[in-house]
Amino acid sequence: xxxxxxxxxxxxxxxxxxxxxxxxxxxxxxxxxxxxxxxxxxxxxxxxxxxxxxxxxxxxxxxxxxxxxxxxxxxxxxxxxxxxxxxxxxxxxxxxxxxxxxxxxxxxxxxxxxxxxxxxxxxxxxxxxxxxxxxxxxxxxxxxxxxxxxxxxxxxxxxxxxxxxxxxxxxxxxxxxxxxxxxxxxxxxxxxxxxxxxxxxxxxxxxxxxxxxxxxxxxxxxxxxxxxxxxxxxxxxxxxxxxxxxxxxxxxxxxxxxxxxxxxxxxxxxxxxxxxxxxxxxxxxxxxxxxxxxxxxxxxxxxxxxxxxxxxxxxxxxxxxxxxxxxxxxxxxxxxxxxxxxxx
Amino acid sequence: xxxxxxxxxxxxxxxxxxxxxxxxxxxxxxxxxxxxxxxxxxxxxxxxxxxxxxxxxxxxxxxxxxxxxxxxxxxxxxxxxxxxxxxxxxxxxxxxxxxxxxxxxxxxxxxxxxxxxxxxxxxxxxxxxxxxxxxxxxxxxxxxxxxxxxxxxxxxxxxxxxxxxxxxxxxxxxxxxxxxxxxxxxxxxxxxxxxxxxxxxxxxxxxxxxxxxxxxxxxxxxxxxxxxxxxxxxxxxxxxxxxxxxxxxxxxxxxxxxxxxxxxxxxxxxxxxxxxxxxxxxxxxxxxxxxxxxxxxxxxxxxxxxxxxxxxxxxxxxxx
Numbered sequence: 001x002x003x004x005x006x007x008x009x010x011x012x013x014x015x016x017x018x019x020x021x022x023x024x025x026x027x028x029x030x031x032x033x034x035x036x037x038x039x040x041x042x043x044x045x046x047x048x049x050x051x052x053x054x055x056x057x058x059x060x061x062x063x064x065x066x067x068x069x070x071x072x073x074x075x076x077x078x079x080x081x082x083x084x085x086x087x088x089x090x091x092x093x094x095x096x097x098x099x100x101x102x103x104x105x106x107x108x109x110x111x112x113x114x115x116x117x118x119x120x121x122x123x124x125x126x127x128x129x130x131x132x133x134x135x136x137x138x139x140x141x142x143x144x145x146x147x148x149x150x151x152x153x154x155x156x157x158x159x160x161x162x163x164x165x166x167x168x169x170x171x172x173x174x175x176x177x178x179x180x181x182x183x184x185x186x187x188x189x190x191x192x193x194x195x196x197x198x199x200x201x202x203x204x205x206x207x208x209x210x211x212x213x214x215x216x217x218x219x220x221x222x223x224x225x226x227x228x229x230x231x232x233x234x235x236x237x238x239x240x241x242x243x244x245x246x247x248x249x250x251x252x253x254x255x256x257x258x259x260x261x262x263x264x265x266x267x268x269x270x271x272x273x274x275x276x277x278x279x280x281x282x283x284x285x286x287x288x289x290x291x292x293x294x295x296x297x298x299x300x301x302x303x304x305x306x307x308x309x310x311x312x313x314x315x316x317x318x319x320x321x322x323x324x325x326x327x328x329x330x331x332x333x334x335x336x337x338x339x340x341x342x343x344x
Numbered sequence: 345x346x347x348x349x350x351x352x353x354x355x356x357x358x359x360x361x362x363x364x365x366x367x368x369x370x371x372x373x374x375x376x377x378x379x380x381x382x383x384x385x386x387x388x389x390x391x392x393x394x395x396x397x398x399x400x401x402x403x404x405x406x407x408x409x410x411x412x413x414x415x416x417x418x419x420x421x422x423x424x425x426x427x428x429x430x431x432x433x434x435x436x437x438x439x440x441x442x443x444x445x446x447x448x449x450x451x452x453x454x455x456x457x458x459x460x461x462x463x464x465x466x467x468x469x470x471x472x473x474x475x476x477x478x479x480x481x482x483x484x485x486x487x488x489x490x491x492x493x494x495x496x497x498x499x500x501x502x503x504x505x506x507x508x509x510x511x512x513x514x515x516x517x518x519x520x521x522x523x524x525x526x527x528x529x530x531x532x533x534x535x536x537x538x539x540x541x542x543x544x545x546x547x548x549x550x551x552x553x554x555x556x557x558x559x560x561x562x563x564x565x566x567x568x569x570x571x572x573x574x575x576x577x578x579x580x581x582x583x584x585x586x587x588x589x590x591x592x593x594x595x596x597x598x599x600x601x602x603x604x605x606x607x608x609x610x611x612x613x614x615x616x617x618x619x620x621x622x623x624x625x626x627x628x629x630x631x632x633x634x635x636x637x638x639x640x641x642x643x644x645x646x647x648x649x650x651x652x653x654x655x656x657x658x659x660x661x662x663x664x
Binding site: 059061089090091092093094097098100102105106107108109110111119120123124155157168171172 | 561567572575584660
């Protein structure tokens with residue numbers, strides 16, 4: 001694409017709340033980010049951090065789940081939150097598409113592969129089945145399905161996991177969408193297949209100029225794919241930076257914890273550094289920093305500030321923001337002491 | 345194969361009814377004024393003096409090849425499929441079944457179509473409106489409908505529609521070829537009373553199936569593809585939740601084809617159920633065994649049809 005610097009998706013102050021019997025669950029709390037055409041934004045976090053829900057919300061896929069979505073999401077200038085559901089439906093699968101973690105459960109078990117893709121074409125294009133099949137066949141060949149003619153007549157359970165995810169990718173990209181949301185696309189696959197799928201995604205992204213939101217908890221995948229990273233915790237972005245900065249100059253304790261949790265074969269002390277504690281309950285979130293209960297560094301901040309005041313997402317440098325009360329000097333000292341990130 | 349085996353077992357069990365009754369079958373063949381000589385003559389004529397195994401084989405032979413009763417000059421033929429002669433009126437049981445079976449088939453099929461269409465579409469609607477007042481209202485009404493016995497609904501309809509309001513003439517069965525209007529006028533109430541009962545159940549079944557499948561990942565995929573909600577529900581969700589509905593439908597239909605006893609009685613329909621009940625009250629053994637055999641055959645065939653439909657619905661069930 002020529003206009004690579006053009007912002008395709010702009011998310012501003014996104015909130016998603018679910019009314020449940022136990023109370024109001026704040027799944028996404030004030031999330032903002034921009035995604036440029038053809039770029040990849042990784043959203044990283046633990047389960048329940050709101051990374052999937054935020055993406056489902058902007059696709060309009062949380063309707064009917066008693067969800068209350070507010071904020072602004074501009075897709076190519078069009079506000080999606082509160083928009084007519086029918087106009088959002090027409091975007092889905094056409095200009096914005098989604099692939100999911102488990103390709104077996106995500107494909108309909110009772111319909112032929114070919115028919116499922118043909119349906120995806122025909123819902124957005126007024127063409128007959130023959131023409132749609134030609135397109136489907138070309139796409140399945142492009143995503144690396146062998147014996148396409150035969151495979152199109154098979155059912156999902158007859159394919160391997162990697163083939164199924166290739167089919168899902170083919171189905172999501174069949175209408176050449178500008179945005180692809182990939183929700184843990186490789187988590188359910190064998191490691192060798194994971195690499196193939198990521199390569200395929202990168203190739204297709206280059207070929208079609210698709211912008212990708214990559215939802216994952218795998219920092220290896222992030223390093224491989226992402227241009228920018230949003231780290232989410234407790235429904236909010238706690239750090240947002242270009243991918244190199246996340247790994248080289250992570251700026252807040254949760255990100256440090258994530259990076260320290262990556263197993264490293266070269267490390268002399270071979271034990272992992274897990275983050276103690278559990279993710280917060282999203283009902284009645286603490287008024288202070290959501291990460292404070294698990295934070296090892298909160299006593300460095302005076303006056304119990306971390307417990308009482310929610311830190312703002314503030315800029316550290318032009319492209320790097322984080323949500324933490326620690327000062328710049330404190331962070332540098334801690335990173336140096338703990339051997340986190342790039343050592344200067 | 346399995347079907348043949350099951351039918352064989354079934355025929356043996358039904359045949360043994362002859363000997364399970366606490367009376368002499370030969371005695372049942374003649375009326376109140378009956379001399380011991382006549383009883384003995386009948387016993388020999390009907391082969392009831394033979395060993396049990398011979399009697400059974402004769403009976404089976406009669407079904408497939410026909411049989412001849414009596415010996416010498418006093419013989420009479422019963423062509424295949426021969427199910428014996430009614431003790432009650434001496435008619436061929438096969439003829440009685442051939443006359444009454446269509447009535448039951450019309451009754452069952454008509455009600456079946458009504459309740460499947462009504463139940464499934466209401467179930468889908470309720471699932472779509474889950475938790476809203478429409479859903480609650482439907483669930484409430486179906487619970488009532490499901491709890492009401494068919495004789496209550498049937499009699500209520502007769503009283504109001506026929507007796508009080510005179511909307512329809514009093515039901516009197518004729519074949520659809522004889523007088524189509526009268527046929528429809530007679531059948532409409534039985535169809536509705538049976539359908540109400542079953543539709544209530546199928547509404548609830550469809551609703552719960554839809555709600556189950558709607559949380560599946562492939563439904564989310566269908567929405568992510570941008571399919572309209574109507575197609576998501578009717579094509580993707582319903583198809584996936586269809587298996588238990590098909591199972592119930594097959595067995596319920598088979599059950600009704602064996603005779604909707606109460607409904608046939610209330611509306612005076614001369615169907616299989618009435619034939620069976622009449623036979624039971626009068627110890628008409630050949631008719632009892634025959635109606636039992638027919639009803640049970642329906643159930644066995646329905647089971648096989650349901651199994652075949654599974655494979656048609658779910659490709660994972662198909663043999664490789």
